[in-house]
Amino acid sequence: MPEQPLLKPMEWRYCDCFWADKKDPQGKGTMVGFKLxxxxxxxxxxxxKAMSELVRERIKIEEEHAKNLAKLSQNLLAAQEEGSLGEAWAQVKKSLADEAEVHLKFSAKLHSEVEKSLMNFCENFKKDMKKCDHHIADLRKQLASCYASVEKARKALTEQQRDLEMKTQQLEIKLSKKTEEDIKKAQRKSTQAGDDLMRCVDLYNQAQSEWFDEMVTTTLELERLEVERVEMIRQHLCQYTQLQHKTHMFNQSTVGL
Amino acid sequence: MPEQPLLKPMEWRYCDCFWADKKDPQGKGTMVGFKLxxxxxxxxxxxxKAMSELVRERIKIEEEHAKNLAKLSQNLLAAQEEGSLGEAWAQVKKSLADEAEVHLKFSAKLHSEVEKSLMNFCENFKKDMKKCDHHIADLRKQLASCYASVEKARKALTEQQRDLEMKTQQLEIKLSKKTEEDIKKAQRKSTQAGDDLMRCVDLYNQAQSEWFDEMVTTTLELERLEVERVEMIRQHLCQYTQLQHKTHMFNQSTVGL
Incomplete structure (x- = not known):
């Protein structure tokens, strides 16, 4: 069988990469490319999901830090200091509260603008993938069964042709009414077997085409989903970075004696 | 007694403010101004000392925050992400480690440049203050004792003068050798009492001057120490603020996807 030509020859695309079956790492059996x-x-x-969990951990750390800073800003240490020094000291404590506030806002934004979206781990995804899996597997089974039918029909035709040939040789040796009848019958059967094979090949080609179309459609869709996922995560990591940046900017502006 | 003139009339200075004794808040007894x-x-x-304790608490909070961030940066969540997204994710984790480092450096600087200096709570200070206290109290006691001596000498002089007067009247009534002798003796005693009083007044003035000088010297020194303390704390609070500022600046520069 000739190599299937690449659909997108100049690119690395899913629709060109998962047709073959791959040997299992353990060495026993093979892994269907599409399953990979x-x-x-x-x-x-x-x-x-793991990324959103890490962001969740970061949120917890920020909340804890904010809590500690806020608590410290409420501390009464040196609260009796007087005059302008007392005011400066109060300002130091106030800045602790401000900083706590900034960290708390940061954690809230991390939650609403990063963690939640990342966590929106479309729960249907796994189900959808299973559906794809079953669909392609069914088409592969159908294809295999059509292939078996073709083989069976090919064998039947070969047998009928051999039978016809044998009977034709018998006729050359000894002409008889019965032999002529047998040859006609064998000719009909052979034609019938030829028609059967043609029908099986048609069915096989039809199944092959269905499988091919579905593979191309599905891999393109999965590729689209992956591009979407990467882009979505990239955007949220940028958002994470920007929030962090803004937090430090804001902290900078709130602190000053 | 006339009001003591102000030493620094246009300013609020310690050397003009702690001469008088103040009624105790509980109403019983008085509080020596200098003790106030x-x-x-x-x-x-x-x-x-309390301020340095608060800075110590801040240091602990920063250390804790740094520890948590560093631990999170070591977390293996989503470590298997591949391609450029995997690199971006590794960068996010790296930035956690960088931020942890910044917080750790901040806490170390807070310790070496703020807490330690503030904590350098000259342990001799309390002892020095006690010495001042005893010294001024001794001078006050001496002054009080001189004052009592003056009063006693004044009374003695008054008595001698009254005695002399009585004896002079007796001489007018009845002239006698013995009375003349008595008068001469009384005159001598009166002169002696006058001299005693003069000596006591001199001693009192001397003690008063000593107390006055010591009060002025000590209050000026205490004022200098207070100005030094306020300036020292002001500088360290500024240092605290600048370190915090730099920390946020640095954080800003280390974070970026």
Whole structure:
């Protein structure tokens, strides 16, 4: 069988990469290429969930820091200091409260603008992937069954042709009414077997085309989802960085004696 | 007695403010003005110690925050993310470590440049204040004792003068050798009492002058110490603020995707 031509020859695209089956790392059996792709997609979603968990941890750290700073700003140490020095000291404590506020706002924004979106780990994703998996597997089964039918029909045709040939040789040796009848019958059967094979090949081609179309459609869709995921995460990591940046900017502006 | 003229009439200075005794808040007894000043000085040092304690608390909070950020940066969540997104994610974790480092440096500088200096709560200060207290109290006692001597000498002189007067009247009534002798003796005693009084007044003036000089010297010195304390604390609060500012600046520059 000739190599299938690349659909997007100049690019690395999903629709060109997951057709073949891959040997299992353990060496026993093979891994369907499409299943590899599905696993990659599921892993991607897990990564996204893990990222949102790390952001959650960061939020907790910021909340804790804010709590500690706010508590310290309420501390009465040296509260009896007098005059302008007392005012400066009160300002130092006030700046602790301001800083606590900034960290608290940062953590709230991390939650609403980063963690939640990342966590919006479309719960249907796994189900959708399973549906894809079953659909492609069904098409592959159908294709395999059509292939088996073709093989069976090809064998049947070969047998019928051999039978016809044998009977034709018998006729050359000894002409008889019965032999002529047998040859006609064998000719009909052979034609029938030829028609069967043609029908099986048609069915196979139809199944192959269905599988091919579905593979291309699905891999393109999965690729679109992956691009979407990467872009979505990239945006949220940028948002995370910007929030952090703004937090430090704000801290800078609130502190001053 | 006329009001003592102000030494620095146009300013509020310690050397003009702590001469009188103040009624105790509880209403019983009085509080020596100088003791009020000493208490104020001791309280000032306590404030300084309390401030360094608050800075110590801030240091602990920063250390804790740094520890949490560093720990989070070591977290393996989503470490298997691949490609450029994996690199960006590694950068996010790296920035956590950088931020932890910044907070750790901040806390170390707070310790070496603010807390330690504030804590250098000259342990001799309390002892020095006690010495001042005893010295001024001794001078006050001496002054009081001189005053009592003056009063006693004044009374003695009054008695001698009355005695002399009586004896002079007796001489007018009845002239006698013995009376003349008595008068001469009384005159001598009166002159002696006058001299005693003069000597006591001299001693009193001397003690008063000593107390006055010591009060002026000591209050000026205490004022100098207070100005020094306020300036020292002001500088360290500025240092605190600048360190905080630099920390946020640095944080700003280290974060970026």
């Amino acid at each position: 792709l599905l696993q990659k997609q599921l892993k991607g979603k897990q990564m996204q | 000043l000493l208490q104020k000085q001791l309280k000032g040092k306590q404030m300084q």
